[in-house]
Amino acid sequence: MSLSSFSSLEQLFIDNLIGVDPNQKRLRYLKNQQSTNEQRPMLEVERKALEARQSGENAKKIFLDFTQAHLHDEVAQELMQRLSSIEVISSSLFDLGPNFPALIDALSAKAVTLNQLDPLISNVEWMKEDVLRLVNQPRYRNKTSSGNLVKDIKTALRFLGIEALQALVPVYAFRHCIPHSTDPFAQFKVKIWEYSLATAIAAREIANAQGLNGFVAFCAAMFQTMGHMVVIRNYLRSYAQVKRTELLRARDARDNELTDALEALDADAGFLSSSIEEFAAIISADLIARWQLKRMPLAAILDQIADDTPLSSCSDLTRVVKQANTYVQVKFLVNEQRLDVEEANKALNDAGVHNEMRKMLSQLDLKKLSFE
Known part of the structure; x- marks a missing residue:
């Protein structure tokens, strides 16, 4: 699937992050959706119409x-109701x-x-525990x-x-916020970690090279x-709740065909991808705004x-972070053969990721922190 088939590099990357099958018809979150209560009777009507025209597996x-x-x-x-509540949003992540x-x-x-x-680290109990756990590993204990x-x-x-703490504190915070389970999108946990760490490292290096605050960029x-x-x-909670309600209705109505269909279904990758593109960035901004940072313009x-x-x-x-995003997204997509060289070069050029910057970034290990 090429970039020309998508509205943005970001959408193609999110599809890859979730694991969207490019050949499958996508469901999308649509703005201004109306309540569907009056549409429920159409399910039976639509099914009869289909059965009149079709037969078998099709x-x-x-x-x-x-x-x-x-x-x-x-x-x-x-989902819209959940994401409209800052309390629900905040409670969806580990409480830092x-x-x-x-x-920070x-x-x-x-x-x-x-x-x-x-004293600042001592006042964040989970961070204190993480730091002590780290320094009690053999490589540090040998120093005593x-x-x-x-x-x-x-x-x-x-x-x-x-310097090590400037890397560890945000990384430990982020890792605590990664959901324990994202099934059936099991790879999401791994990929969101790899992507976030890689963009943070890339952004820090670009910022440092330009005399900007690398920690803020990170x-x-x-x-x-x-x-x-x-x-x-x-999304996973909403899907599970709605599906459970519909299954109960179908069983109460003794609608075996609908029951079988609902039991065969799972969460939809295309819908999730579109929902992330629609909501994720503004939610991140809202969450960080609630920190009310005094020094950092996050x-x-x-x-x-x-x-x-x-x-x-x-x-x-912001430009630095956008350039890091583009570089890492392109790198990931090219490695997974979702983007060709010509499209990759165009995306990088459009983001101002020039050859000198590419050379610098290509020499970095974007998969792990180095602070010793």
């Missing part, structure tokens, strides 16, 4: 497709705690010290004279240093996909990404 496939589309009319309503924003804000300051970070377990966060921070690139995780969790960067502000009009750091 008719069964058409009926399955229709049932899935009908189901998603109601899923769209439920009220003290996390102050920690402090890390962006040029003159921050380990003594300043000590006794080799005993490190129990004091101040000692742990001395082992790591500020965080903006990493946290921009928080909305993706909110959408997939709420909310402004993510707002410009959500608004799709042109490169010529956006801030320097």
Whole structure:
């Protein structure tokens, strides 16, 4: 499937992230959908019309497709209701705690010290536990004279240093927010992690090369996909709830054919992909805005990404994140043979990812952090 068949590189990449079959007819989230209560009786009418014209496996496939589309009319309503509530959105992710924003804000300051970070990390219990767990691994414990377990966060921070913490804090926060299960889209968890880490590393290097704040670029690139995780969790919950309700109705009505069709269906990759494209970016911006950061312009960067502000009009750091996004998306899609070289070069050129920048990025390991 080529880029010319899609409205954007972003949509093609999200399709790849979810695992959309390019040959399958897609269901999409449609704006301004009306309530479908009055449409429910049409299911029986439509089925009879189909049975009059078709027979065998083809008719069964058409009926399955229709049932899935009908189901998603109601899923769209439920999903929209969920995503309209900031409380539901916030509760869809791991609670980083009220003290996390102050920690991430402090890390962006040029003159921050380990003594300043000590109480801030201690106030974020899950982060304190993660840091202590890390420094008690053999490679760090060998640095102590006794080799005993490190129990004091101040000692742990001395082992790591500020540069390492600037990588670890946002990465640990993001990893806690990845859903435990995204079945039937099992690869989503792996791919969203790989993509987010790669874009964060790329954005940091582009920013540093231009004399910009690499830590801010790193965080903006990493946290921009928080909305993706909110959408997939709420879509899967909405789908399960609507399907369960429809199954109960079909069984109560002793409609065996509809019951069998509903039981054969699973969540739809195309609908999920379109929902992520529609909602994810603005949800990420809204979530980060609630942190009320004092030093870091993360909310402004993510707002410009959500608004799709042109490169010529956006801030320097937003441009950096957009360039990192394009580079990593193109790299992933080319590796999976979803994008040809000519289309890849055009996408990179349009984003201002020039040859010198490509050469620099090609020398990076985008799959793991390096801070030692």
